[in-house]
Amino acid sequence: MEQILRIENIEKYYGSKSSLTKAIDDISFAVQKGEFTAIMGASGSGKTTLLNCISTIDRVTAGHIYLENTDITTLKGRELNSFRREKLGFIFQDFNLLDTLTAYENIALALSIQKKPAKEIDKAVKHVAEQLGITEVLEKYPYQMSGGQKQRVASARAIVTSPELVLADEPTGALDSKAAKMLLERFRYLNTECGATIMMVTHDSFTASYAGRVIFIKDGKIFNEINRGSDSRKQFFDRIIDVVTLLGGDVSDAL
Amino acid sequence: MLCKLSVSNIRRSLRDYAIYFFTLLIGVSVFYVFNAIGGQASMMELGESKNEIVVLITNALSYVSIFVAGVLGLLIVYASRFLMKRRNREFALYMTLGMSKGKISAILLLETVIIGVLSLGTGLLLGIGLSQLMSALVAHLFEADMSAYRFMISGNAIVKTVIFFAVMYLVVMVFNSVMISRFKLIDLMQSGKKSEQIKLKNPVLCVIIFLLSAAVLGYTYYQVGWNYDGLNRTKCLLSFAAGTVTTFLLFWSVAGMLLRVMMSAKNTYFRSLNAFTFRQISSKINTAVLSMSVICLMLFITICTLTSAFSIRNSMNANLRELCPADFEIEWGAYSDKELETPVFEDIVEKYEINGFDINEYFRESVHFHIYEDSSLTLGTFLGNQLEAIRAEFPFLRYDTVETVVRLSDYNKLLQLYGKEPLEMNADECIILANYSSMIDVRNRVLSLNQSVEVFGHTLHSRYPGCVDGFISMSGSRTNLGIIVIPDEIADERFASRDYFIGRYAAESEEQNAEIEKAVKKQFDLMLRADSDYREYTADGEPTVYNWSMTTSKIDICDDSIGIGALITFLGLYIGLIFLISCGAVLALKELSESVDSIPRYVMLRKIGAEEKEITKSLLIQTGFFFLLPLLLACIHSAVGMKFAVYVLSVFGTEDIGASILSTSLILLLIYGGYFLITYSCSKGIVKERK
Numbered sequence: 001m002e003q004i005l006r007i008e009n010i011e012k013y014y015g016s017k018s019s020l021t022k023a024i025d026d027i028s029f030a031v032q033k034g035e036f037t038a039i040m041g042a043s044g045s046g047k048t049t050l051l052n053c054i055s056t057i058d059r060v061t062a063g064h065i066y067l068e069n070t071d072i073t074t075l076k077g078r079e080l081n082s083f084r085r086e087k088l089g090f091i092f093q094d095f096n097l098l099d100t101l102t103a104y105e106n107i108a109l110a111l112s113i114q115k116k117p118a119k120e121i122d123k124a125v126k127h128v129a130e131q132l133g134i135t136e137v138l139e140k141y142p143y144q145m146s147g148g149q150k151q152r153v154a155s156a157r158a159i160v161t162s163p164e165l166v167l168a169d170e171p172t173g174a175l176d177s178k179a180a181k182m183l184l185e186r187f188r189y190l191n192t193e194c195g196a197t198i199m200m201v202t203h204d205s206f207t208a209s210y211a212g213r214v215i216f217i218k219d220g221k222i223f224n225e226i227n228r229g230s231d232s233r234k235q236f237f238d239r240i241i242d243v244v245t246l247l248g249g250d251v252s253d254a255l
Numbered sequence: 256m257l258c259k260l261s262v263s264n265i266r267r268s269l270r271d272y273a274i275y276f277f278t279l280l281i282g283v284s285v286f287y288v289f290n291a292i293g294g295q296a297s298m299m300e301l302g303e304s305k306n307e308i309v310v311l312i313t314n315a316l317s318y319v320s321i322f323v324a325g326v327l328g329l330l331i332v333y334a335s336r337f338l339m340k341r342r343n344r345e346f347a348l349y350m351t352l353g354m355s356k357g358k359i360s361a362i363l364l365l366e367t368v369i370i371g372v373l374s375l376g377t378g379l380l381l382g383i384g385l386s387q388l389m390s391a392l393v394a395h396l397f398e399a400d401m402s403a404y405r406f407m408i409s410g411n412a413i414v415k416t417v418i419f420f421a422v423m424y425l426v427v428m429v430f431n432s433v434m435i436s437r438f439k440l441i442d443l444m445q446s447g448k449k450s451e452q453i454k455l456k457n458p459v460l461c462v463i464i465f466l467l468s469a470a471v472l473g474y475t476y477y478q479v480g481w482n483y484d485g486l487n488r489t490k491c492l493l494s495f496a497a498g499t500v501t502t503f504l505l506f507w508s509v510a511g512m513l514l515r516v517m518m519s520a521k522n523t524y525f526r527s528l529n530a531f532t533f534r535q536i537s538s539k540i541n542t543a544v545l546s547m548s549v550i551c552l553m554l555f556i557t558i559c560t561l562t563s564a565f566s567i568r569n570s571m572n573a574n575l576r577e578l579c580p581a582d583f584e585i586e587w588g589a590y591s592d593k594e595l596e597t598p599v600f601e602d603i604v605e606k607y608e609i610n611g612f613d614i615n616e617y618f619r620e621s622v623h624f625h626i627y628e629d630s631s632l633t634l635g636t637f638l639g640n641q642l643e644a645i646r647a648e649f650p651f652l653r654y655d656t657v658e659t660v661v662r663l664s665d666y667n668k669l670l671q672l673y674g675k676e677p678l679e680m681n682a683d684e685c686i687i688l689a690n691y692s693s694m695i696d697v698r699n700r701v702l703s704l705n706q707s708v709e710v711f712g713h714t715l716h717s718r719y720p721g722c723v724d725g726f727i728s729m730s731g732s733r734t735n736l737g738i739i740v741i742p743d744e745i746a747d748e749r750f751a752s753r754d755y756f757i758g759r760y761a762a763e764s765e766e767q768n769a770e771i772e773k774a775v776k777k778q779f780d781l782m783l784r785a786d787s788d789y790r791e792y793t794a795d796g797e798p799t800v801y802n803w804s805m806t807t808s809k810i811d812i813c814d815d816s817i818g819i820g821a822l823i824t825f826l827g828l829y830i831g832l833i834f835l836i837s838c839g840a841v842l843a844l845k846e847l848s849e850s851v852d853s854i855p856r857y858v859m860l861r862k863i864g865a866e867e868k869e870i871t872k873s874l875l876i877q878t879g880f881f882f883l884l885p886l887l888l889a890c891i892h893s894a895v896g897m898k899f900a901v902y903v904l905s906v907f908g909t910e911d912i913g914a915s916i917l918s919t920s921l922i923l924l925l926i927y928g929g930y931f932l933i934t935y936s937c938s939k940g941i942v943k944e945r946k
Contacts, residue, residue, distance in 0.1 A: 057862065078866065085864025096859045100534040108525050113865045118525040157863070 004164055004197055005031040005054070010063030012049050023049040024060070025220035031165075036191040036198045038211035040240070042247070046220040047201045048169060054199070055088060055167050056080050068164060085114055089158030089166040093173035095150040097142045103153045104138040110157045128160045131194065132186050148179025152186060159196055168200040172207045184210040205244055209237035216243055223247060257358065261365035268342070273937065274847060275334050276374055278840040282327045282833070283378025287416045288386045289316050289829045291409035295390040296397065308818030315822060316829065320419070323833045328423045330837045335367070335427045337844050339434060341851065346435070347443035360432045367431065371424040375417060382416070383408055396821040456511030465508035468501040475501070480895040502888060503548040509884075510540040528865060531856075532873040536880045539849055546845065547885045550838045554889035554927075557834040558919055559896040564827025565915035567904060568820035571731065575816060579729045579809040580673040582760045582768070583618075583775055586728065588753040588803040595803055598628060598752035610785040612778055614756060617771045621758030622672050624665035626727070628657045628752040629711055634737070638697075639706045645697055652697070659738045660710060661727065662746045669727065672757060678723070678740065685715040686740040688725035690733040695722045698737055710739065711747045727755065729807050731816040772810055779806055831922065838885075839930030846881055850874075850938040857942040874938055882931045
């Protein structure tokens with residue numbers, strides 16, 4: 001399978017010389033096209049920093065990140081914007097929808113800043129809305145929607161541009177369990193049926209169990225990595241719990 | 256501790272305070288500059304009559320200052336309330352930490368004091384600097400000598416400014432304390448978290464209201480700008496009220512329709528950040544309908560006030576050169592009745608001689624002539640068969656006024672003195688002189704029909720199909736309603752009424768001119784006194800002849816019109832400047848706070864990859880729309896308003912209105928445009944990516 005993301009020995013330091021914090025301490029791994037990867041870790045383990053570095057929102061201190069053989073750590077200014085616009089899709093914990101725009105316009109915005117013609121935009125938005133089951137809320141404003149609907153609209157916005165990589169930061173963090181389950185089912189559908197490559201950061205084992213592969217991070221280093229293989233989701237969940245137990249108290253608290 | 260908190264608060268929210276501070280600064284300095292004018296003018300060596308005018312101007316400016324203080328006070332209360340709202344979460348934090356409301360009030364009090372003292376101090380400094388520039392304008396307006404001028408500070412104006420602003424800040428403090436005492440912790444903590452509710456107005460209702468108010472506005476425009484029938488105070492007030500209401504309704508309906516109109520253009524709407532931009536604009540306008548209407552009206556008043564003020568002043572100066580071609584004029588009238596209706600002719604030169612004075616003593620050149628009044632020739636009979644039609648249109652004219660008649664040779668002598676070409680006409684012709692534009696309109700209607708005029712039993716025809724520009728008496732403005740010039744042969748001395756003596760002083764310099772003026776006036780007074788002593792009186796002490804005479808001098812007219820010109824210019828500038836900074840400040844504050852509220856939106860736009868260039872462009876469109884929309888309507892209002900003003904002010908003459916409009920536009924561009932630029936660049940700073 002084609003390799004889409006390659007991370008080589010990245011490091012990220014915060015603070016000054018006297019009190020140095022290594023948020024990421026020499027992490028390397030690769031993601032194949034069509035993979036659904038979860039990154040797990042306790043608060044402060046460095047998982048969000050990792051995601052920020054991949055999404056070019058933050059810069060690495062050392063190391064390289066290659067997306068489709070482009071070293072994104074060397075991109076600057078306009079290149080960064082166009083990279084984000086064309087290659088990446090974002091899903092955030094707090095949805096990050098524009099409250100003044102309807103669901104339809106929020107999704108369309110991702111395409112219109114790529115300067116796609118209005119006709120094409122309309123087709124793409126309706127298509128992705130169907131995939132995520134939000135056709136009936138398209139004309140509503142964020143304040144008129146439930147949390148689950150908002151997150152699915154945000155997901156639709158993330159994938160409507162057919163990005164190489166969808167990055168999700170705690171996507172279920174602000175959802176109740178029913179809405180979370182529904183959203184994750186949609187993620188799995190997008191992954192298996194539409195071939196979307198998804199990388200998701202979470203501290204919730206249940207959420208992680210929907211992925212095909214889980215990378216555990218502790219104190220800025222990769223602690224463990226497990227693949228689902230042919231296991232059922234339940235079996236995979238149990239294996240994740242085992243690792244989490246090994247990881248220590250922090251994460252199990254979050255369960 | 257409290258002091259430290261206050262200082263660091265101000266430093267931290269400098270961004271929010273910048274516009275507030277800037278506005279206070281301008282407010283204080285403008286206030287000082289205009290209150291210091293009296294002191295500055297008194298330093299220049301002005302004539303006695305000019306000094307009287309300076310007192311008048313100083314008084315007028317102090318009265319207007321009270322109004323200005325009111326406007327600025329409202330602005331400051333508005334701005335401080337606005338800044339308070341931005342800090343609800345901060346207050347919530349203080350309260351959860353257990354700080355009492357009294358302490359929070361104390362922090363705010365300190366902040367207001369610090370801002371107040373700083374703005375007063377720097378504002379006064381700026382004002383003192385600016386007022387030196389102002390004195391150049393004062394000197395220019397009064398045509399005074401600047402050589403005696405030195406740097407000056409008006410203690411009076413400083414005290415006044417400090418007192419007025421101290422009172423304003425006190426009001427703000429009271430207001431803040433009241434607001435704090437009403438705080439509820441839960442509301443403070445939740446403020447800013449509630450997402451905006453978008454309510455689209457009923458589009459049909461919007462279109463109906465838009466069309467309706469546009470129609471009413473159009474009718475109002477017609478009434479004020481083109482149809483002056485039965486124009487009176489009630490009609491003017493009604494028009495202004497209609498304009499105000501329709502302005503509000505127009506903004507209200509445009510706010511509702513704008514987005515729908517833009518959304519219907521799908522290709523534009525879904526291009527780049529347009530959807531976002533239009534939504535932002537629409538929500539901004541929706542929440543600011545009232546303030547936009549107020550700002551639009553204030554801009555309208557500013558534009559009209561400034562343009563009229565400049566134009567009156569410009570025309571007055573132009574008028575003086577044209578309408579005062581000689582130095583001194585004596586108009587001598589005598590009547591046999593108390594109501595001054597039956598004239599008795601008396602010769603001025605004879606009068607002077609009888610009383611032992613030489614009228615020509617001080618004059619290099621002069622003309623002496625008299626006019627005639629034929630009691631059967633009134634404005635009414637002049638208009639002939641057009642009288643009823645014209646009376647229906649102009650019911651306020653006095654149609655029984657007896658027309659003034661002058662002999663051609665006398666008028667030509669006067670023209671020679673005034674340095675103009677003489678008139679010519681045949682024995683059966685007459686010429687009508689006038690320079691008051693609406694009377695010219697009335698008379699031309701008759702003259703174009705070639706109607707004849709009966710004078711002293713002779714039938715005369717006008718040589719020209721319209722009035723000829725001209726006058727006998729010198730004046731500061733165009734007030735000649737009509738004089739009929741007749742051939743010398745038909746003049747009947749039995750109808751001679753008032754006698755004129757108009758001359759030019761035998762003076763070589765300005766100083767000599769002023770000296771002669773004094774002497775001539777004194778001579779006239781002495782002559783009048785001697786004349787009244789010599790007159791005959793009836794048994795009840797009533798004179799047999801009532802004297803009604805007056806003098807007109809170029810210097811008096813000039814001083815008067817300079818004074819009126821200066822007064823109008825100062826008042827226009829004062830009110831205009833204050834209104835402009837108020838408009839600018841309100842818009843800027845609103846726009847900046849919107850930008851702060853929208854920071855997360857811009858962060859999100861960047862995350863999904865919007866170009867920095869597109870974001871700046873969106874911001875420019877938003878700010879531009881917000882500033883231009885009220886200005887646009889204000890300009891349309893002003894176009895009609897100025898048409899009306901030209902009509903009302905026609906007595907001053909407003910032909911050269913282009914230059915006035917240009918000056919107004921420059922001031923508008925400078926201040927309003929300045930606020931726009933500051934707002935735009937501040938907004939850019941606010942939404943800028945923070946690393």
